[in-house]
Amino acid sequence: MGRHNLEYPKNVHNTVKRYNHQADYSLRTIHTIINTSPILHVSFNPPSSPFPVILPLIGQMGSFSHPSADLSSPLDIYLHGYVSSRIMNLSRSSTGSEPPGLPVCVAASKVDGIVLTLTPNSHNYNYRSAVLFGYASLVEDVEEKLYAMELITNSVVPDRWRNSRVPPNAAEMSSTQILRVKIESGSAKVREGVPTDERGDLEDDAVTSRVWTGVVPMYEVLGDPVPGPYNRIEGIPEHVSEWRERVNGEGREYALEAAEKDAPVPGKKRVGV
Amino acid sequence: MGRHNLEYPKNVHNTVKRYNHQADYSLRTIHTIINTSPILHVSFNPPSSPFPVILPLIGQMGSFSHPSADLSSPLDIYLHGYVSSRIMNLSRSSTGSEPPGLPVCVAASKVDGIVLTLTPNSHNYNYRSAVLFGYASLVEDVEEKLYAMELITNSVVPDRWRNSRVPPNAAEMSSTQILRVKIESGSAKVREGVPTDERGDLEDDAVTSRVWTGVVPMYEVLGDPVPGPYNRIEGIPEHVSEWRERVNGEGREYALEAAEKDAPVPGKKRVGV
Numbered sequence: 001m002g003r004h005n006l007e008y009p010k011n012v013h014n015t016v017k018r019y020n021h022q023a024d025y026s027l028r029t030i031h032t033i034i035n036t037s038p039i040l041h042v043s044f045n046p047p048s049s050p051f052p053v054i055l056p057l058i059g060q061m062g063s064f065s066h067p068s069a070d071l072s073s074p075l076d077i078y079l080h081g082y083v084s085s086r087i088m089n090l091s092r093s094s095t096g097s098e099p100p101g102l103p104v105c106v107a108a109s110k111v112d113g114i115v116l117t118l119t120p121n122s123h124n125y126n127y128r129s130a131v132l133f134g135y136a137s138l139v140e141d142v143e144e145k146l147y148a149m150e151l152i153t154n155s156v157v158p159d160r161w162r163n164s165r166v167p168p169n170a171a172e173m174s175s176t177q178i179l180r181v182k183i184e185s186g187s188a189k190v191r192e193g194v195p196t197d198e199r200g201d202l203e204d205d206a207v208t209s210r211v212w213t214g215v216v217p218m219y220e221v222l223g224d225p226v227p228g229p230y231n232r233i234e235g236i237p238e239h240v241s242e243w244r245e246r247v248n249g250e251g252r253e254y255a256l257e258a259a260e261k262d263a264p265v266p267g268k269k270r271v272g273v
Numbered sequence: 274m275g276r277h278n279l280e281y282p283k284n285v286h287n288t289v290k291r292y293n294h295q296a297d298y299s300l301r302t303i304h305t306i307i308n309t310s311p312i313l314h315v316s317f318n319p320p321s322s323p324f325p326v327i328l329p330l331i332g333q334m335g336s337f338s339h340p341s342a343d344l345s346s347p348l349d350i351y352l353h354g355y356v357s358s359r360i361m362n363l364s365r366s367s368t369g370s371e372p373p374g375l376p377v378c379v380a381a382s383k384v385d386g387i388v389l390t391l392t393p394n395s396h397n398y399n400y401r402s403a404v405l406f407g408y409a410s411l412v413e414d415v416e417e418k419l420y421a422m423e424l425i426t427n428s429v430v431p432d433r434w435r436n437s438r439v440p441p442n443a444a445e446m447s448s449t450q451i452l453r454v455k456i457e458s459g460s461a462k463v464r465e466g467v468p469t470d471e472r473g474d475l476e477d478d479a480v481t482s483r484v485w486t487g488v489v490p491m492y493e494v495l496g497d498p499v500p501g502p503y504n505r506i507e508g509i510p511e512h513v514s515e516w517r518e519r520v521n522g523e524g525r526e527y528a529l530e531a532a533e534k535d536a537p538v539p540g541k542k543r544v545g546v
Binding site: 012013038039041043044045046049050051052053054056103104105106107109111114116117118119120121123125127129131133149150153156157160161163164165166168172175176184194195197201202204207208209210211212213214215216217218219220221222223224225226227228229230231232233236237240244252255256259260 | 285286311312314316317318319322323324325326327329376377378379380382384387389390391392393394396398400402404406422423426429430433434436437438439441445448449457467468470474475477480481482483484485486487488489490491492493494495496497498499500501502503504505506509510513517525528529532533
Protein backbone atom coordinates (compact mmCIF):
# COMPACT_ATOMS: atom_id res chain seq x y z
CA MET A 1 0.00 0.00 0.00
CA GLY A 2 1.48 3.32 -1.05
CA ARG A 3 1.92 6.21 1.34
CA HIS A 4 -0.79 8.10 -0.51
CA ASN A 5 -3.31 5.91 1.27
CA LEU A 6 -2.29 6.96 4.77
CA GLU A 7 -5.30 8.07 6.82
CA TYR A 8 -5.80 9.76 10.16
CA PRO A 9 -7.36 7.23 12.55
CA LYS A 10 -11.03 7.88 13.27
CA ASN A 11 -11.99 8.69 16.84
CA VAL A 12 -14.76 10.51 18.64
CA HIS A 13 -13.22 13.92 17.94
CA ASN A 14 -12.67 13.76 14.18
CA THR A 15 -15.32 11.35 12.91
CA VAL A 16 -17.71 13.00 10.50
CA LYS A 17 -21.31 12.13 11.29
CA ARG A 18 -23.36 14.19 8.86
CA TYR A 19 -23.13 13.19 5.18
CA ASN A 20 -20.35 10.79 6.07
CA HIS A 21 -20.11 9.55 2.47
CA GLN A 22 -18.44 12.91 1.84
CA ALA A 23 -15.85 12.33 4.58
CA ASP A 24 -12.21 11.74 3.83
CA TYR A 25 -9.47 10.91 6.30
CA SER A 26 -6.54 10.65 3.89
CA LEU A 27 -3.53 12.75 4.77
CA ARG A 28 -3.15 13.84 1.15
CA THR A 29 -6.67 15.25 0.92
CA ILE A 30 -6.56 17.02 4.27
CA HIS A 31 -3.05 18.44 3.84
CA THR A 32 -3.84 19.65 0.30
CA ILE A 33 -6.89 21.59 1.50
CA ILE A 34 -4.87 23.19 4.31
CA ASN A 35 -1.99 24.11 1.99
CA THR A 36 -4.14 25.71 -0.70
CA SER A 37 -6.10 27.90 1.71
CA PRO A 38 -4.90 31.51 1.92
CA ILE A 39 -6.29 31.79 5.45
CA LEU A 40 -6.53 29.19 8.20
CA HIS A 41 -8.88 29.52 11.14
CA VAL A 42 -7.20 28.45 14.37
CA SER A 43 -9.18 27.91 17.57
CA PHE A 44 -7.86 27.70 21.13
CA ASN A 45 -9.16 28.22 24.65
CA PRO A 46 -7.82 31.19 26.55
CA PRO A 47 -7.89 30.74 30.32
CA SER A 48 -10.71 32.41 32.26
CA SER A 49 -12.97 32.82 29.23
CA PRO A 50 -16.08 30.77 28.50
CA PHE A 51 -15.49 31.19 24.77
CA PRO A 52 -13.03 29.49 22.46
CA VAL A 53 -11.24 32.06 20.29
CA ILE A 54 -10.77 31.81 16.52
CA LEU A 55 -7.81 33.58 14.90
CA PRO A 56 -7.25 33.89 11.15
CA LEU A 57 -3.62 32.91 10.52
CA ILE A 58 -1.45 31.78 7.66
CA GLY A 59 0.29 28.43 7.80
CA GLN A 60 1.54 25.44 5.91
CA MET A 61 2.13 21.72 6.36
CA GLY A 62 5.80 20.83 6.62
CA SER A 63 8.46 18.60 8.11
CA PHE A 64 11.72 20.13 9.33
CA SER A 65 13.31 16.71 9.81
CA HIS A 66 12.21 15.50 6.34
CA PRO A 67 11.80 18.67 4.26
CA SER A 68 11.18 16.69 1.06
CA ALA A 69 8.26 14.74 2.56
CA ASP A 70 5.20 14.95 0.31
CA LEU A 71 1.62 15.81 1.28
CA SER A 72 0.64 12.19 1.93
CA SER A 73 3.24 11.91 4.69
CA PRO A 74 2.77 12.65 8.38
CA LEU A 75 3.53 16.36 8.71
CA ASP A 76 3.38 19.17 11.24
CA ILE A 77 1.59 22.39 10.56
CA TYR A 78 3.55 25.62 10.95
CA LEU A 79 1.60 28.77 11.81
CA HIS A 80 2.87 32.31 11.52
CA GLY A 81 2.16 34.90 14.19
CA TYR A 82 3.27 37.86 16.20
CA VAL A 83 5.52 37.33 19.19
CA SER A 84 3.29 38.86 21.87
CA SER A 85 -0.09 37.57 20.68
CA ARG A 86 -2.19 35.60 23.13
CA ILE A 87 -1.91 32.29 21.30
CA MET A 88 1.88 32.61 21.30
CA ASN A 89 2.02 33.36 25.02
CA LEU A 90 -0.27 30.45 25.80
CA SER A 91 1.76 28.11 23.61
CA ARG A 92 4.94 29.25 25.33
CA SER A 93 3.51 28.56 28.77
CA SER A 94 2.19 25.14 27.62
CA THR A 95 5.55 23.98 26.35
CA GLY A 96 6.50 22.17 29.56
CA SER A 97 3.08 20.56 30.02
CA GLU A 98 2.25 16.95 29.19
CA PRO A 99 1.35 16.45 26.37
CA PRO A 100 3.39 19.51 25.45
CA GLY A 101 1.61 22.36 23.78
CA LEU A 102 -1.65 24.23 23.50
CA PRO A 103 -4.62 22.20 22.18
CA VAL A 104 -5.76 23.80 18.93
CA CYS A 105 -8.08 23.11 16.03
CA VAL A 106 -7.02 24.32 12.57
CA ALA A 107 -9.69 24.62 9.88
CA ALA A 108 -9.68 25.50 6.18
CA SER A 109 -12.73 25.75 3.93
CA LYS A 110 -13.23 26.68 0.29
CA VAL A 111 -16.51 27.11 -1.56
CA ASP A 112 -16.33 25.82 -5.17
CA GLY A 113 -19.91 26.42 -6.20
CA ILE A 114 -23.46 27.17 -5.11
CA VAL A 115 -25.74 24.18 -5.70
CA LEU A 116 -29.28 25.40 -6.41
CA THR A 117 -31.92 22.70 -6.01
CA LEU A 118 -35.70 22.48 -6.05
CA THR A 119 -36.21 23.11 -2.34
CA PRO A 120 -34.14 25.25 0.08
CA ASN A 121 -33.49 22.21 2.25
CA SER A 122 -31.47 20.44 -0.48
CA HIS A 123 -29.45 23.52 -1.45
CA ASN A 124 -25.77 22.92 -0.91
CA TYR A 125 -22.26 24.08 -1.69
CA ASN A 126 -19.62 22.33 -3.66
CA TYR A 127 -16.82 22.76 -1.16
CA ARG A 128 -13.65 21.41 0.37
CA SER A 129 -13.10 21.66 4.11
CA ALA A 130 -10.54 20.20 6.47
CA VAL A 131 -9.89 20.27 10.21
CA LEU A 132 -6.79 19.22 12.12
CA PHE A 133 -6.46 18.78 15.87
CA GLY A 134 -3.10 19.05 17.58
CA TYR A 135 -0.81 20.58 20.17
CA ALA A 136 0.87 23.89 19.36
CA SER A 137 4.25 24.88 20.71
CA LEU A 138 6.74 27.60 19.86
CA VAL A 139 9.57 26.88 17.47
CA GLU A 140 12.71 27.76 19.41
CA ASP A 141 15.38 26.44 17.05
CA VAL A 142 16.57 29.19 14.68
CA GLU A 143 17.12 26.85 11.73
CA GLU A 144 13.65 25.38 12.08
CA LYS A 145 12.17 28.87 12.42
CA LEU A 146 13.87 29.99 9.20
CA TYR A 147 12.72 26.79 7.47
CA ALA A 148 9.11 27.55 8.46
CA MET A 149 9.30 31.25 7.54
CA GLU A 150 10.55 30.37 4.05
CA LEU A 151 7.96 27.59 3.74
CA ILE A 152 5.10 29.93 4.67
CA THR A 153 6.31 32.87 2.53
CA ASN A 154 6.64 30.61 -0.51
CA SER A 155 3.18 29.17 0.15
CA VAL A 156 1.69 32.63 -0.31
CA VAL A 157 3.62 33.33 -3.54
CA PRO A 158 5.86 30.51 -4.83
CA ASP A 159 9.54 31.45 -4.85
CA ARG A 160 8.84 34.79 -3.15
CA TRP A 161 11.41 34.21 -0.39
CA ARG A 162 14.53 34.51 -2.57
CA ASN A 163 12.83 37.25 -4.62
CA SER A 164 12.62 39.52 -1.58
CA ARG A 165 15.12 40.91 0.95
CA VAL A 166 16.36 37.95 2.99
CA PRO A 167 17.61 36.76 5.43
CA PRO A 168 15.41 38.39 8.07
CA ASN A 169 17.29 40.79 10.34
CA ALA A 170 17.48 40.44 14.13
CA ALA A 171 14.41 42.63 14.72
CA GLU A 172 12.35 40.60 12.25
CA MET A 173 13.47 37.31 13.78
CA SER A 174 12.50 38.41 17.26
CA SER A 175 9.13 39.96 16.34
CA THR A 176 8.03 36.89 14.36
CA GLN A 177 6.92 33.76 16.10
CA ILE A 178 6.26 30.38 14.54
CA LEU A 179 3.98 27.74 16.07
CA ARG A 180 4.52 24.08 15.29
CA VAL A 181 1.37 22.00 15.68
CA LYS A 182 1.87 18.27 16.22
CA ILE A 183 -1.19 16.68 14.64
CA GLU A 184 -3.28 14.19 16.59
CA SER A 185 -6.12 13.70 14.14
CA GLY A 186 -8.00 15.30 11.30
CA SER A 187 -10.71 14.92 8.72
CA ALA A 188 -11.97 16.46 5.51
CA LYS A 189 -15.30 16.84 3.80
CA VAL A 190 -15.58 17.38 0.08
CA ARG A 191 -18.76 17.90 -1.96
CA GLU A 192 -18.69 18.11 -5.73
CA GLY A 193 -21.26 17.42 -8.39
CA VAL A 194 -24.62 18.36 -9.79
CA PRO A 195 -27.72 19.09 -7.66
CA THR A 196 -29.68 16.32 -5.96
CA ASP A 197 -33.29 16.45 -4.78
CA GLU A 198 -35.83 14.15 -3.17
CA ARG A 199 -37.97 11.93 -5.38
CA GLY A 200 -41.18 13.67 -4.29
CA ASP A 201 -39.99 16.99 -5.72
CA LEU A 202 -38.39 15.47 -8.82
CA GLU A 203 -41.73 13.90 -9.75
CA ASP A 204 -43.74 17.07 -9.10
CA ASP A 205 -44.24 18.81 -12.48
CA ALA A 206 -45.50 21.97 -10.79
CA VAL A 207 -42.12 22.22 -9.03
CA THR A 208 -39.73 21.17 -11.81
CA SER A 209 -41.44 23.43 -14.34
CA ARG A 210 -40.95 26.46 -12.09
CA VAL A 211 -37.62 26.11 -10.25
CA TRP A 212 -34.23 26.48 -11.97
CA THR A 213 -31.68 23.95 -10.72
CA GLY A 214 -27.97 23.87 -11.37
CA VAL A 215 -24.59 24.89 -10.02
CA VAL A 216 -23.05 28.36 -10.06
CA PRO A 217 -19.28 27.76 -9.95
CA MET A 218 -17.33 29.93 -7.51
CA TYR A 219 -13.60 30.50 -7.61
CA GLU A 220 -10.99 32.99 -6.51
CA VAL A 221 -9.24 35.17 -9.03
CA LEU A 222 -5.92 37.01 -8.75
CA GLY A 223 -6.39 40.29 -10.61
CA ASP A 224 -3.83 42.42 -12.45
CA PRO A 225 -0.95 43.27 -10.10
CA VAL A 226 -0.95 46.90 -8.93
CA PRO A 227 2.61 48.22 -8.44
CA GLY A 228 3.10 50.04 -5.12
CA PRO A 229 4.21 53.65 -4.64
CA TYR A 230 7.91 52.82 -4.13
CA ASN A 231 8.17 50.00 -6.66
CA ARG A 232 11.07 50.52 -9.11
CA ILE A 233 10.81 47.29 -11.13
CA GLU A 234 9.48 47.49 -14.69
CA GLY A 235 6.83 44.91 -15.56
CA ILE A 236 5.70 41.99 -13.44
CA PRO A 237 8.34 39.49 -12.31
CA GLU A 238 8.04 35.93 -13.58
CA HIS A 239 7.44 34.36 -10.15
CA VAL A 240 4.37 36.61 -9.74
CA SER A 241 2.92 36.19 -13.23
CA GLU A 242 3.43 32.40 -13.26
CA TRP A 243 1.76 32.09 -9.87
CA ARG A 244 -1.24 34.17 -11.02
CA GLU A 245 -1.64 32.17 -14.18
CA ARG A 246 -1.54 28.85 -12.34
CA VAL A 247 -3.92 29.88 -9.50
CA ASN A 248 -6.42 31.44 -11.91
CA GLY A 249 -6.38 28.40 -14.18
CA GLU A 250 -6.65 25.79 -11.44
CA GLY A 251 -9.33 27.53 -9.40
CA ARG A 252 -11.64 28.03 -12.36
CA GLU A 253 -11.04 24.55 -13.73
CA TYR A 254 -11.72 22.85 -10.39
CA ALA A 255 -14.98 24.77 -9.86
CA LEU A 256 -16.23 24.07 -13.40
CA GLU A 257 -15.40 20.36 -13.18
CA ALA A 258 -17.05 20.09 -9.75
CA ALA A 259 -20.21 21.70 -11.18
CA GLU A 260 -20.60 19.00 -13.82
CA LYS A 261 -19.62 15.84 -11.97
CA ASP A 262 -22.14 13.16 -11.12
CA ALA A 263 -23.86 13.79 -7.84
CA PRO A 264 -22.24 12.25 -4.78
CA VAL A 265 -23.82 8.90 -3.95
CA PRO A 266 -24.41 8.21 -0.25
CA GLY A 267 -22.39 5.20 0.89
CA LYS A 268 -19.96 5.39 -2.03
CA LYS A 269 -16.47 6.45 -0.93
CA ARG A 270 -15.13 9.35 -2.92
CA VAL A 271 -11.63 9.59 -4.29
CA GLY A 272 -9.54 12.33 -2.64
CA VAL A 273 -9.01 15.70 -4.30
CA MET B 274 -25.10 60.02 17.55
CA GLY B 275 -26.64 57.74 14.92
CA ARG B 276 -27.06 54.04 15.41
CA HIS B 277 -24.36 53.45 12.81
CA ASN B 278 -21.83 54.29 15.47
CA LEU B 279 -22.84 51.49 17.84
CA GLU B 280 -19.83 49.46 18.95
CA TYR B 281 -19.31 46.27 20.87
CA PRO B 282 -17.72 47.12 24.22
CA LYS B 283 -14.07 46.18 24.47
CA ASN B 284 -13.08 43.58 27.01
CA VAL B 285 -10.29 41.10 27.54
CA HIS B 286 -11.83 38.59 25.13
CA ASN B 287 -12.41 40.73 22.07
CA THR B 288 -9.77 43.46 22.27
CA VAL B 289 -7.39 43.36 19.32
CA LYS B 290 -3.76 43.69 20.44
CA ARG B 291 -1.76 43.26 17.24
CA TYR B 292 -1.99 46.10 14.68
CA ASN B 293 -4.77 47.61 16.76
CA HIS B 294 -5.04 50.60 14.39
CA GLN B 295 -6.73 48.12 12.07
CA ALA B 296 -9.29 47.10 14.69
CA ASP B 297 -12.93 48.00 14.41
CA TYR B 298 -15.66 47.37 16.95
CA SER B 299 -18.60 48.88 15.10
CA LEU B 300 -21.61 46.63 14.71
CA ARG B 301 -22.02 47.66 11.08
CA THR B 302 -18.49 46.61 10.09
CA ILE B 303 -18.60 43.31 11.97
CA HIS B 304 -22.10 42.33 10.87
CA THR B 305 -21.34 43.22 7.23
CA ILE B 306 -18.28 40.94 7.18
CA ILE B 307 -20.29 38.08 8.71
CA ASN B 308 -23.19 38.54 6.28
CA THR B 309 -21.06 38.65 3.14
CA SER B 310 -19.07 35.52 3.98
CA PRO B 311 -20.29 32.35 2.21
CA ILE B 312 -18.88 30.22 5.03
CA LEU B 313 -18.61 30.94 8.74
CA HIS B 314 -16.24 29.09 11.04
CA VAL B 315 -17.90 28.25 14.35
CA SER B 316 -15.90 26.99 17.32
CA PHE B 317 -17.19 25.25 20.45
CA ASN B 318 -15.88 22.92 23.14
CA PRO B 319 -17.21 19.39 23.16
CA PRO B 320 -17.12 17.75 26.59
CA SER B 321 -14.27 15.32 27.31
CA SER B 322 -12.05 16.61 24.50
CA PRO B 323 -8.94 18.73 24.98
CA PHE B 324 -9.54 20.37 21.59
CA PRO B 325 -12.02 23.05 20.59
CA VAL B 326 -13.83 22.04 17.38
CA ILE B 327 -14.32 24.27 14.33
CA LEU B 328 -17.29 23.64 12.03
CA PRO B 329 -17.88 25.38 8.71
CA LEU B 330 -21.52 26.55 8.72
CA ILE B 331 -23.70 29.04 6.93
CA GLY B 332 -25.42 31.78 8.86
CA GLN B 333 -26.71 35.31 8.88
CA MET B 334 -27.29 38.21 11.27
CA GLY B 335 -30.96 38.79 12.00
CA SER B 336 -33.60 39.88 14.47
CA PHE B 337 -36.85 37.92 14.70
CA SER B 338 -38.45 40.55 16.94
CA HIS B 339 -37.34 43.42 14.65
CA PRO B 340 -36.95 41.87 11.19
CA SER B 341 -36.35 45.26 9.55
CA ALA B 342 -33.41 46.11 11.84
CA ASP B 343 -30.37 47.16 9.83
CA LEU B 344 -26.79 45.92 10.16
CA SER B 345 -25.81 48.62 12.63
CA SER B 346 -28.39 47.37 15.14
CA PRO B 347 -27.90 44.77 17.86
CA LEU B 348 -28.66 41.45 16.15
CA ASP B 349 -28.47 37.73 16.78
CA ILE B 350 -26.71 35.39 14.46
CA TYR B 351 -28.67 32.45 13.07
CA LEU B 352 -26.73 29.33 12.07
CA HIS B 353 -28.00 26.51 9.92
CA GLY B 354 -27.27 22.89 10.77
CA TYR B 355 -28.35 19.30 10.90
CA VAL B 356 -30.58 18.14 13.72
CA SER B 357 -28.36 15.42 15.16
CA SER B 358 -24.99 17.14 14.82
CA ARG B 359 -22.87 17.48 17.94
CA ILE B 360 -23.16 21.28 18.15
CA MET B 361 -26.96 20.98 18.01
CA ASN B 362 -27.07 18.35 20.74
CA LEU B 363 -24.77 20.40 22.96
CA SER B 364 -26.81 23.54 22.38
CA ARG B 365 -29.99 21.64 23.24
CA SER B 366 -28.53 20.39 26.51
CA SER B 367 -27.19 23.89 27.36
CA THR B 368 -30.57 25.55 26.94
CA GLY B 369 -31.47 25.35 30.63
CA SER B 370 -28.05 26.48 31.87
CA GLU B 371 -27.20 29.95 33.09
CA PRO B 372 -26.34 31.91 30.97
CA PRO B 373 -28.40 29.82 28.56
CA GLY B 374 -26.64 28.31 25.60
CA LEU B 375 -23.39 26.89 24.36
CA PRO B 376 -20.43 29.32 24.31
CA VAL B 377 -19.31 29.71 20.71
CA CYS B 378 -17.01 31.85 18.61
CA VAL B 379 -18.08 32.70 15.06
CA ALA B 380 -15.43 33.89 12.60
CA ALA B 381 -15.47 35.14 9.01
CA SER B 382 -12.45 36.13 6.95
CA LYS B 383 -11.97 37.32 3.40
CA VAL B 384 -8.70 37.96 1.57
CA ASP B 385 -8.89 40.98 -0.78
CA GLY B 386 -5.31 41.04 -1.98
CA ILE B 387 -1.76 39.81 -1.50
CA VAL B 388 0.52 42.66 -0.40
CA LEU B 389 4.04 42.04 -1.69
CA THR B 390 6.69 44.09 0.08
CA LEU B 391 10.47 44.30 0.14
CA THR B 392 11.00 41.77 2.92
CA PRO B 393 8.95 38.67 3.83
CA ASN B 394 8.32 40.05 7.30
CA SER B 395 6.29 43.00 5.96
CA HIS B 396 4.25 40.94 3.50
CA ASN B 397 0.57 41.14 4.31
CA TYR B 398 -2.92 40.58 3.04
CA ASN B 399 -5.57 43.12 2.35
CA TYR B 400 -8.36 41.40 4.25
CA ARG B 401 -11.53 41.72 6.27
CA SER B 402 -12.06 39.50 9.30
CA ALA B 403 -14.60 39.45 12.11
CA VAL B 404 -15.24 37.40 15.22
CA LEU B 405 -18.32 37.25 17.42
CA PHE B 406 -18.63 35.60 20.82
CA GLY B 407 -21.96 34.44 22.15
CA TYR B 408 -24.26 31.76 23.51
CA ALA B 409 -25.94 29.39 21.06
CA SER B 410 -29.31 27.81 21.68
CA LEU B 411 -31.82 25.97 19.52
CA VAL B 412 -34.65 27.87 17.91
CA GLU B 413 -37.77 26.06 19.11
CA ASP B 414 -40.46 28.44 17.84
CA VAL B 415 -41.67 27.38 14.37
CA GLU B 416 -42.24 30.95 13.15
CA GLU B 417 -38.75 32.00 14.20
CA LYS B 418 -37.29 28.87 12.60
CA LEU B 419 -39.02 29.66 9.29
CA TYR B 420 -37.86 33.29 9.55
CA ALA B 421 -34.26 32.13 9.95
CA MET B 422 -34.46 29.51 7.19
CA GLU B 423 -35.72 32.11 4.73
CA LEU B 424 -33.13 34.64 5.93
CA ILE B 425 -30.27 32.17 5.45
CA THR B 426 -31.50 30.85 2.07
CA ASN B 427 -31.85 34.39 0.73
CA SER B 428 -28.39 35.25 2.05
CA VAL B 429 -26.88 32.59 -0.23
CA VAL B 430 -28.86 33.75 -3.30
CA PRO B 431 -31.11 36.80 -2.86
CA ASP B 432 -34.77 36.01 -3.36
CA ARG B 433 -34.08 32.28 -3.72
CA TRP B 434 -36.65 31.28 -1.08
CA ARG B 435 -39.76 32.18 -3.05
CA ASN B 436 -38.10 30.97 -6.27
CA SER B 437 -37.87 27.42 -4.92
CA ARG B 438 -40.32 24.88 -3.52
CA VAL B 439 -41.57 26.28 -0.19
CA PRO B 440 -42.78 25.97 2.49
CA PRO B 441 -40.59 23.17 3.85
CA ASN B 442 -42.44 19.93 4.49
CA ALA B 443 -42.58 18.20 7.86
CA ALA B 444 -39.53 16.02 7.19
CA GLU B 445 -37.49 19.08 6.17
CA MET B 446 -38.60 21.02 9.24
CA SER B 447 -37.61 18.23 11.58
CA SER B 448 -34.26 17.44 9.95
CA THR B 449 -33.15 21.09 9.91
CA GLN B 450 -32.02 22.80 13.04
CA ILE B 451 -31.36 26.50 13.55
CA LEU B 452 -29.08 27.91 16.23
CA ARG B 453 -29.61 31.41 17.55
CA VAL B 454 -26.44 32.97 18.98
CA LYS B 455 -26.95 35.81 21.44
CA ILE B 456 -23.91 38.01 20.92
CA GLU B 457 -21.80 39.08 23.92
CA SER B 458 -18.97 40.80 22.08
CA GLY B 459 -17.09 40.98 18.83
CA SER B 460 -14.41 42.70 16.84
CA ALA B 461 -13.16 43.11 13.29
CA LYS B 462 -9.86 43.72 11.63
CA VAL B 463 -9.58 45.27 8.20
CA ARG B 464 -6.42 45.94 6.19
CA GLU B 465 -6.52 47.77 2.90
CA GLY B 466 -3.97 49.78 0.99
CA VAL B 467 -0.61 49.76 -0.71
CA PRO B 468 2.51 48.01 0.67
CA THR B 469 4.47 49.43 3.58
CA ASP B 470 8.09 48.71 4.49
CA GLU B 471 10.65 49.77 7.05
CA ARG B 472 12.79 52.84 6.38
CA GLY B 473 15.99 50.77 6.31
CA ASP B 474 14.78 48.74 3.33
CA LEU B 475 13.15 51.69 1.56
CA GLU B 476 16.50 53.53 1.59
CA ASP B 477 18.49 50.53 0.40
CA ASP B 478 18.98 50.84 -3.37
CA ALA B 479 20.22 47.27 -3.66
CA VAL B 480 16.87 46.13 -2.29
CA THR B 481 14.47 48.51 -4.06
CA SER B 482 16.17 47.96 -7.42
CA ARG B 483 15.69 44.20 -7.15
CA VAL B 484 12.37 43.51 -5.37
CA TRP B 485 8.96 44.13 -7.00
CA THR B 486 6.42 45.58 -4.58
CA GLY B 487 2.70 45.97 -5.02
CA VAL B 488 -0.66 44.37 -4.42
CA VAL B 489 -2.21 41.49 -6.31
CA PRO B 490 -5.99 41.92 -5.88
CA MET B 491 -7.91 38.76 -4.96
CA TYR B 492 -11.65 38.34 -5.34
CA GLU B 493 -14.26 35.65 -5.73
CA VAL B 494 -16.04 35.16 -9.01
CA LEU B 495 -19.35 33.44 -9.74
CA GLY B 496 -18.90 31.68 -13.08
CA ASP B 497 -21.47 30.87 -15.74
CA PRO B 498 -24.35 28.88 -14.20
CA VAL B 499 -24.34 25.20 -15.18
CA PRO B 500 -27.92 23.82 -15.45
CA GLY B 501 -28.35 20.50 -13.62
CA PRO B 502 -29.49 17.18 -15.14
CA TYR B 503 -33.18 17.60 -14.24
CA ASN B 504 -33.46 21.34 -14.86
CA ARG B 505 -36.38 22.20 -17.18
CA ILE B 506 -36.13 26.02 -17.14
CA GLU B 507 -34.83 27.76 -20.27
CA GLY B 508 -32.19 30.41 -19.65
CA ILE B 509 -31.02 31.74 -16.30
CA PRO B 510 -33.63 33.23 -13.96
CA GLU B 511 -33.35 36.89 -13.13
CA HIS B 512 -32.72 36.39 -9.39
CA VAL B 513 -29.64 34.29 -10.29
CA SER B 514 -28.23 36.53 -13.02
CA GLU B 515 -28.73 39.72 -10.99
CA TRP B 516 -27.03 38.17 -7.98
CA ARG B 517 -24.04 37.04 -10.08
CA GLU B 518 -23.66 40.45 -11.68
CA ARG B 519 -23.73 42.24 -8.34
CA VAL B 520 -21.35 39.86 -6.53
CA ASN B 521 -18.87 39.84 -9.41
CA GLY B 522 -18.91 43.61 -9.69
CA GLU B 523 -18.63 44.35 -5.97
CA GLY B 524 -15.92 41.79 -5.21
CA ARG B 525 -13.64 42.97 -7.98
CA GLU B 526 -14.25 46.64 -7.27
CA TYR B 527 -13.53 46.28 -3.55
CA ALA B 528 -10.27 44.39 -4.16
CA LEU B 529 -9.04 46.89 -6.77
CA GLU B 530 -9.87 49.89 -4.58
CA ALA B 531 -8.19 48.27 -1.58
CA ALA B 532 -5.05 47.69 -3.66
CA GLU B 533 -4.67 51.40 -4.42
CA LYS B 534 -5.62 53.06 -1.16
CA ASP B 535 -3.10 54.85 0.98
CA ALA B 536 -1.36 52.56 3.41
CA PRO B 537 -2.95 52.24 6.84
CA VAL B 538 -1.37 54.62 9.32
CA PRO B 539 -0.80 53.25 12.82
CA GLY B 540 -2.79 55.16 15.39
CA LYS B 541 -5.27 56.51 12.85
CA LYS B 542 -8.71 55.01 13.24
CA ARG B 543 -10.09 53.68 10.01
CA VAL B 544 -13.63 54.16 8.78
CA GLY B 545 -15.67 50.93 8.68
CA VAL B 546 -16.16 48.95 5.46
